Amino acid sequence: MKLIDKSIDKERQGYVTLVPEEPEDMWHAYNLISEGDAVRSTTVRKVQTESSTGSSTSSRVRTMLTIAVEAIDFDTQACMLRLKGKNIEENQYVKMGAYHTLDLELNRKFRLSKHEWDSVSLDRVEMACDPTKSADVAAVIMQDGLAQICLITSSMTLVRAKIEASIPRKRKNFIQQHEKALAKFYDNIIQGILRHIDFDIVKCVLIASPGFVRDQFYEYMFQMAVKTDNKILLENKSKFMLIHSSTGFKHSLKEILQDPAVVSKISDTKAASEVKALENFYTTLQCEPDKAFYGKKHVEKANEAQAIETLLISDNLFRCKDVNLRKEYVNLVDSVKEFGGDVKIFSSLHISGEQLEQLTGVAAILRFPMPELDEDDDESDGD
Amino acid sequence: MSRHRDVRNMDYTEDYDGYDDVYGHSVDDDYYISPSNRQFIFNRENSRDQPKIGEFIRTEQDIQEEDESELATDLSDLDKARLESCIEQIKNTLGPLTISKNELANIVISNSYDVEKATNTILDMKNVQTERKEKVPSIKVVASGGKTTTNVTKGFDISQKDTVKLNTTPRSQSPASGRGTPVISQTEAVSEDSKVGKTKENKIDIETQYKKERGESKEHLYMVVIGHVDAGKSTLMGHLLYDLGQVNQKTMHKYEQESRKLGKQSFMYAWVLDETGEERNRGITMDVGRSQFETKTKHVTLLDAPGHKDFIPNMISGAGQADVALLVVDATRGEFETGFDFGGQTREHALLVRSLGVIQLAVAINKLDTVSWSKERFDEISQKLKTFLRQAGFREGDVTFVPCSGLTGQNLTQKPTENELLTWYSGPCLLEVIDNFRTPDRPVSKPFRLSVNDIFKGTGSGFCVSGRVETGSLNVGDRIMVCPNRELSVVKSLFIEDLSQTVVFAGDQATVTLSGIEMQNVSIGNVLCDPQNPVQVSSKFQARIVVFNLTIPITKGFSVILHHQSLVEPAVVRKLISQLNRSTGEVVKKHPRFLSNNTSAIVEIQVSRPIALELYSDCKELGRFMLRVGGVTIAAGLITKIVL
Known part of the structure; x- marks a missing residue:
């Protein structure tokens, strides 16, 4: 993302102008824009004009519109962000108050004005515009009969393809069927890799599986590449890495990202650091349960005592519609920072973020043990 | 009126129970209660008789009031202290106990403070209790039907017991009364009332059919072989099969030649069960291998589970089909320890099969030839395992230890010939141990369920699914429902181990050819069930x-x-x-x-x-x-x- 212009006054009111450059920036934009904000961007609108004779013609015009956002929609697969809202600046084509849906486009600037820029949003802008790009990694997680091709960027994990096949088990005198199904399954994965992984961007492809599936597949893939003379695969052979995982399901990514061999390659990615932080939290919970809290109420109590050393919080919480609730979370983050604590905002698109979200979305590792809170509190946040 | 009721002292729980029983009770529930469904009754009533891992299904009934004061007071202080420590130790080994402290104390005293003995007495006691309950119906049968074979007569005791049960309607035993809302079960009860007669008959049919089909042949037993990777499971079983003549000389010779070529001659027996090239090259089992053999009284289907950590999912699906398990441990110094102590699969496998409902276990202490058939080693290992298995919930009486060697074939099918072993071992050989397993009851009269663990194209039209029939029975031509997709299909043919059948029963490892359904609509883990009684x-x-x-x-x-x-x-x-x-x-x-x-x-x-x-x-x-x-x-x- 490129920052073109920034004007925020003392009351924290103002605007920034940004240019999204790659799909991931859409994700940042999605996290920045909340309901009630004003967004100005160029868009295409169908305009109907009525001639003096009464016949109407419609034409599509590209125009600049400013809308007050009412609904935000993010498509993770296509990385598209759609903003729906009312027009607040009249122009020759569109009247005040007319509804319009903005599709933010890559490489087209947009201006975002907020009534109040809080620290979390400002951090986000900074993070989004950080030019040091971390490695893009692709991962193929597989087991017999199931494979998933994922792209891991610094703040997103996208499942690009899920390949499922039923593979007959080995049985006496029926081995061909097993092997045939396996070959077909592998072929599908190779197709998936070729289709979804752009070797110009991706620096490393992790192939992870339990047992020997990965070795078998790796061997098969390059055999096929030689046979079909597939240049792309052969040229990028060095990018493939074989890693052990316990299953072929998506959340094995957690294990994969902790593998020392992988960590050394992608240590700077957010994904790996998030996994590590969450792991820390769980270890603390196991060893010293009084030093690991989760759930909004508990974490707030801990914060009151200035006990929080590391705060883990999912970005999902900042996207909530309730302004006051968002404010509460922002305050929590600010006060933890103020007391010298570390704040880690997890991307809800990562596997670790997904898990944190299941765990109420907010957790904290404390500096000192605090007594567990009463039963009553527990019950109230039972859901 | 209500003013005069002794509301304050009323026993609400009792009241509530009654309510629950009347409304939450359906004819279905009665229908299930029969001696052959012993497990069923057993769930509810006798759950405490069966030591299970962690004692899952333990209800409040189990907590008995203990009268501490009665604790043998005529003991000296010293004895009291000994008693306390004994009880403590027993509790540690057995985990949660079901008998009162008093009883426990008496047992300890009667066994003169020997922890080992006392533990066994307690376990035996539970054993006896279960068995006593099992035996009741079979006595009845002898009186009426005059049948004496124990396992096969199950069909008969049902009809006997049922007539009795029908009249008495043991509501208190109605299982799963909480499943539906009371209203629903009531209507169910009404609507199904008319059906009862018919279903009852049907059920008896199934039982008699089962008896007719299976009465003559040997009992079928499914055995899973488990243990740490490289404990020698496949080799042991391969050798056993070879000794039993299941593998012909020529094939064996071929395996010997080929394995020698690969420089892995010690794997020649394992090749009997490991068939894919992958498995042979790597020298480990990856998927469950299957084979059959016969003992004196049983027809055994062998499931050779992979020991490697990464293939535990395969092992679970294999063990889920088994009635009994054979745990193979490597006696070589250092090998047993890596397999058993933290990180090894010996523990995990044993816990898994126990959690999967396997209660009988044989432990083959393999590769004893590498430690020159040392008795000390055998004792050391069996002692360690005994303690662990007891904690895992296996009854002492259900666990047998056998010394053997898979590679040399000692003590597999024949009494040992090795002098070093003969000096101290006079027990049964592995085959006899397998023969001594009891076959569990097959819940043939419950609604049909089969969980799919393999899907493949058969020779003819349609496609095949295979899996274990968990409960009930299935005939050729029956309609079945594939859940969770709830798709209907028709059974075209049935096979057990490549032999065509007209009917299969609970416990069988069946291959079902389906028609009227697309192959991609069925996946591994789906359940085939009776459309009338869907899962x-x-x-x-x-x-x-x-x-x-x-x-x-x-x-x-x-x-x-x-x-x-x-x-x-x-x-x-x-x-x-x-x-x-x-x-x-x-x-x-x-x-x-x-x-x-x-x-x-x-x-x-x-x-x-x-x-x-x-x-x-x-x-x-x-x-x-x-x-x-x-x-x-x-x-x-x-x-x-x-x-x-």
Whole structure:
């Protein structure tokens, strides 16, 4: 993302102008824009004009519109962000108050004005515009009969393809069927890799599986590449890495990202650091349960005592519609920072973020043990 | 009127029970109660008689009032102290106890403070209790039917028992009364009333049919072979099969030649079961290998499970089909220790098969030739294993230890010839041990269920699915429903081990050819069931779990891999409802923040997509599951409530 212009006054009111450059920036934009904000961007609108004779013609015009956002929609697969809202600046084509849906486009600037820029949003802008790009990694997680091709960027994990096949088990005198199904399954994965992984961007492809599936597949893939003379695969052979995982399901990514061999390659990615932080939290919970809290109420109590050393919080919480609730979370983050604590905002698109979200979305590792809170509190946040 | 009732002292729980029984009771429930469904009654009534891992299904009834004051007062202080320590030790080995402290004290005293003996007495006592209950109906049969064979006459005791049961209607025994809302079960009761006669007849038909079909032949037993990687499971079984003449000389010779070429001659017997090139080259079993052999009284189907950590999912699906297990351990110095102590699969496998409902276990202490048939080594290993297996919930009487060598073939099918072994061992050989296993009862009269663990194209039209018939029976031409998709299909043909059958029963490993359904609409882990009595489908359920060893605690939102029969699905622990006392089942804490090692709890689990399942109280086989994370089994559980 490129920052073109920034004007925020003392009351924290103002605007920034940004240019999204790659799909991931859409994700940042999605996290920045909340309901009630004003967004100005160029868009295409169908305009109907009525001639003096009464016949109407419609034409599509590209125009600049400013809308007050009412609904935000993010498509993770296509990385598209759609903003729906009312027009607040009249122009020759569109009247005040007319509804319009903005599709933010890559490489087209947009201006975002907020009534109040809080620290979390400002951090986000900074993070989004950080030019040091971390490695893009692709991962193929597989087991017999199931494979998933994922792209891991610094703040997103996208499942690009899920390949499922039923593979007959080995049985006496029926081995061909097993092997045939396996070959077909592998072929599908190779197709998936070729289709979804752009070797110009991706620096490393992790192939992870339990047992020997990965070795078998790796061997098969390059055999096929030689046979079909597939240049792309052969040229990028060095990018493939074989890693052990316990299953072929998506959340094995957690294990994969902790593998020392992988960590050394992608240590700077957010994904790996998030996994590590969450792991820390769980270890603390196991060893010293009084030093690991989760759930909004508990974490707030801990914060009151200035006990929080590391705060883990999912970005999902900042996207909530309730302004006051968002404010509460922002305050929590600010006060933890103020007391010298570390704040880690997890991307809800990562596997670790997904898990944190299941765990109420907010957790904290404390500096000192605090007594567990009463039963009553527990019950109230039972859901 | 109500003013005069002694409201204050009224026993609400009793009142409520009555209410529950009347409304929450359906004819279905009566129908299930029969001696052949002993497991069923046994669930509810005798759950405490069976030592199970973690004692999942323990209800309040189990907590008996203890009268501490009666504790033998005429003991000297010294004796008292000894008594206390003995009790402590027994509790440590047996885990949660079901008998009162008093009884325990008496047992300890009568065994003159010998912990070992006392423990055995307690276990035997439980044994006797269970058996006593089992025996009652069979006595009846002798009187009326005059049949004397024990296992086959099951059909008969049913009809006997049923007529009695019908009149008395043992409502208190109605299982799963909480399944439906009272209103529904009431209407069910009415509507099904008319059917009763017919279903009853049907059931007797099935029982007699079962008797007719299977009465003559040998009993069928499914045995899974488990143990740490490289313990020699495949070799042991390969050699056993060879000795029994299941593998002909020519094939064996071929294997010998080929394995020598690869420089792995010691694997020649393992090749009998490891058939794919992959497995042979790597020298490890990867998928469950199958084979059959016959002993004096039994027809045994052998499931050779992989020992490697990464293939435990395969091992689970294999063990889920087994009645009994053979645990193979490597006696070589250092090897046993790596397999048994932390990180090895010996423990995990034993816990898994126990959680999967296997109660009889033989332990083959393999490769004893490498330690020159040392008795000390044998004793050392069996001692270590005994303690562990007892904790895992195996009864001492159900565990047999056999010294043997898979490679040399000592003590497999023949009495040993090795002098060093003969000097101290006079017990049975492996084959005899296998022959001595008891075949469990087959719940043939329950509604039909089969969980799919393989799908493949057969020779003719249609396609085949194979799996174990969990309950009930299936005839050629029957309509079945494939859950969770709820698709209907027709059975074209049935096979057991490549032999065509017209009917298959619970416990059989069957291959079913289906028609009228697309192959891609059936997947591994689906359940075939009777369309009249379909299995429940849900993606959310409550369960009682027992947590094993953990490195990170289970919290709300913990993502796990659920193993349910052959199904493997990612799942999430949605809620931690309550933490329970492992022995009494009392709620220790509501909404705990997390669950750590060796706890028991009620949790709510959500699976990513709907699956076919059953309450444990309705169907033991489909009510069990396993949770794994990162290649480690972290918990075993029983489904207690299905949330729709």
